[in-house]
Amino acid sequence: MEQATIQCLGCVKSKIPVAKSYHCSAKCFSDAWQHHKVLHERASSSLNENGAEEEELFGRFGSGGSGVLSTSGSGSMSNFGQSPGVNNGPVPLYPSGTDKNSGETWFEVGHSRTYTPTTDDIGHALKFECVAVDAEKKAQVGTPTSIMTSRVIPAPTPTPRRLIQVNGDVIGHLDLDSQTSALGTFTVLSYNILADASATGEAYSYCPTWALSWTYRRQNLLREIIGYHADIICLQEVQLNHFEDFFAPELDKHGYQALYKKRTIEVYSGNPLAIDGCATFFRKDKFSHVKKYEVEFNKAAQSLTDAIIPAAQKRVALSRLIKDNIALIAVLEAKFGNHGTENPGKRQLLCVANTHINVHQDLKDVKLWEVHTLLKGLEKIAVSADIPMLVCGDFNSTPGSTPHGLLAVGKVDQLHPDLAIDPLGILRPLSKLNHQLPLVSAYSSFARMVGVGYDLDHQRRRMDPTTNEPLFTNCTRDFTGTVDYIFYTADLLTVESLLELLDEESLRKDTALPSPEWSSDHIALLAEFRCKPRIRR
Template sequence: MGLCWDREICPLLKNDEEKDRRKRWLDAIENNMRTADVWEVKDQIKWKFRRRMADKLFKRNPMKYFINLSKKIFHIKRKMSSIKLCLWPNYMFVNQAVPPGQTEQQLMITLLSPFKNSKRINLCRSPNDTIQIFIDRLKIKCFQTCDKNKKLGAKSGNFSIKVNEIVVSDNSKCGEIFKQNKSHITLEVDDYVFKVLFNAPMIMKAKVNTPIYEGLMLYPFAFENSYNVSLINSKYIWYKIDAKNEIEVGNGSVYVPTRNDVDFNLKLVINPCNEDGQFGPAVEILTSKVQTNNVDVYPYENRLKIKPDNSIRIVTYNILASMYTRTKEAKNDMFSYCPEKFIASSYRNPLLLKELIAYEGDILCLQEVEIQFFYKELSPFLKKCLGMDGIFLRKCGNKNEGLGCFYSSDKFNLLNQFNIKLNDLITLEVYCGSIIKEILNDEFWKQGLQKKTVLQVLVLELISEKKQIIILCNTHLISDPDGDAVRLFQALIELTIANKIKSLTVNNYPKHKVSVIFCGDFNSTPESGVYDLFTKLSLPAEHRDEKILNNLRNNILFKMNSAYNIDVEYSHFTQSFVGLLDYIYFTDDNLELIQVLSMPSHEDVIRNVGLPSILFPSDHLPLIADFITK
């Protein structure tokens, strides 16, 4: 472990049996870690053992000390990064950008030390700093990389910034010099000359999903602290690493490991490129070993149908936010049948993305989309692979999930969008009128306006000779088991809003045909009343005399059809609830339903008790429908 067991550790243990037990336990920790990790940890352990306070703790309670030590070991392991930035020698990279967590632009500067080429120097400076301030700070950073016996000589070094071989004045502003002289500026340190590249594409941080399973997509994501990078223009190369060499196995942003990759590490090399075709220094990401996947065919593959020409494919899908899989209720009750490794986002997310790509949807309406997943993985991935633009709407309150709508940018133009919170009374009054005041005076119905429900509305123009506009609505109603009446009320509010937006769109685009498509997880079975409201504009018998509900309903000028018949038994299947909760509603005056994709077989759904499972990434099943315009 990098320290003397007999001399340094054994004297602190009480007896031979305890010594032997602790030694076997500590060795087990080391054996379960990668070799690279162990060497990184050795110095940490040695340092901790030699601390006086640690020795005292060890004498008082050896087991407590070992528990704390193991936590430290695995904490270090988790924080280790497998990304390597391959900087170019004799180049200084300067990027002007707003760093994460800040509001003002800064100069992000990266170079290899002139005194020790293996050391990377990073600086974050204000564009308003003078050249003298910048050089003084750079000197300090450079001197810190020197070996002790060389530092004294290094401090006599001469630092200067030159433009066209002329030394820049010490009082010049850094931001102005770097920006105005992009291709003629150099940094000179003694005999070293660094060419300065301004706003070159740089990837400072990225990840790949882990663990890695055979047959599931592997892709880079979370490009934080990256500057001027076009993920579409960048080049990607995947390698399989065996004992002797690296074998190229793929050259796209996405790689699907095969049976031949199992038990091997993979390496991804990204050559970042900007919109102008300029390349920057490459980054290398080393993965964990590929694990075996026993699934040959996923159920969604049996659902696939060819999309008809000139059709519009709509997908609605509650993708199950990871935050809901980590609760005690989820682990002990709702999803207790699903092994932890298959309910983890590291397994579900690649399977979900693989599924979404296979459906080839033109419009995706997603629910329970976590914020980080949307921005770090989902949106960049769908943009890169399917050319889809996405819009996210967060739920009210402190929820870290919400709604996500995606549309094919080569098929639709986004004319307008509306992000509506049902607890925003001022906005609701714009769409629903004075009836909102009546609702607030009713103790029962006003609770429907106190929930965290949101409604996402996109006005999409079809790019074709036909002048067609689609009002796309995406929602996720409350999930309270006793909330049928509240869901009915929320559905009425949302239909009233959609009706108002449709009327405005018809007035603004009188030569266009306007249709409405309403998707989502309505948390309502067909007999609960919401289905009849959408398809018949009728209210349940127990609410037909409610003045508020009737006033809302009378403002709605269109009925809708459901793409799937209600004889579909379920779109949600867990051991605590089974039922049809998800729907695609549409107006049929300008849209014609061509086909829907059949639901997965019941045998596949119950093969692992319920959803999610090794075969399904969510507790819901997606609905997919194809339409053509009339």
């Protein structure tokens, strides 16, 4: 965290909490202004509408009391209170009071210190009622005090992203319910959704607090994910409790079967339920589950140190290698038929790997070792089954790095400067750093597109011509670059179309990601594939 060097005088005059008025530099303040000025507007609104200042209200209700949030409705909306807000506390099925002056009926929608409005609240005012409680006597002290909001408005929704054929022709908007894969093709989505435990105000101070709350983000993420209509979904940074309580049941409603692998916890010291992992979903009408493999890099590290590290150095070696990272590998069987192949009656299997290589940038040797370990495991599956493969995830590796080179080229440049960092000797000999999978990055197809046109030109501008990868898949105030990929085996699969890339300038209007529109610091990647016919030998 950087030292604060500048304070906003507008915050001082508006009596906004001091912690929110400081910034590390003039540039930091300028970058955050789009969201920071909202604090001023809220303070002014709070003073004008409620007759009290925002700081005083937070101070009054911040501790030592209980709160009840209600929503108003007219007589025709008498059943409104029967729709409970998700995770906003228990909601009774009866009105909590009627205003004698307006005739409006108030329904209790939450009973907790915080509340995030739901879609059911749109168009209604919210009233927060707080009363001080004597903790020892467990009795109310004094009379309740309340504040009321203006009418709830819909949350901002991002512009739908289009699916674009690799020849440059636009297929259509993915938010349309009619959007489905072409006959014999399937779509794959890869998305790091940003775990709630990591979505802190300290890390993303430019994003409004309400837009960082999980109750808001999860609905926004679900709406986005469902809108892509992907046949296979690979998510990273999915907390265990959120998988079990939200994503698995919600995506089940849309016809998806779920697989999950949480990260290991040898290093992790937080809440076990908040540990994140990788979740893979597939449409039950298009695929059936054949087999699941779980890769724990901690176990691989243990085996590696047992084999090559002297006993005296083993403890130091494990502290460097063990990062709790995992990979989830699923073998699926297609139900849509082996269209276009020479063996239409043969089973069409597909292997999908989903991983998050979360390793500190200084540990380049560990990152490369994990990617190499995953690829050697996939090699064994490919040899035994001879099936198409997809390798999806957040690799925390930019184009030009050794992990990216290993994935995209099948080997590592032995003169790469990253290879100089190998204190444990786990990368030696360098000649072993290869694999035989014919992997290609799906989004490199944009760079190979031919022809002219408005959409093609825009996609080319969002690609790096030197690496044939997107200019970015992760966009925060401190870092913008590509770390997420969908790789495929080009001998058995071909790319039909890709989800269009986003424009950095348009995202920067909200400073960076996440934002009220986009609820992760990463963008989703999606590719449509077709199985190639097998060549008879």
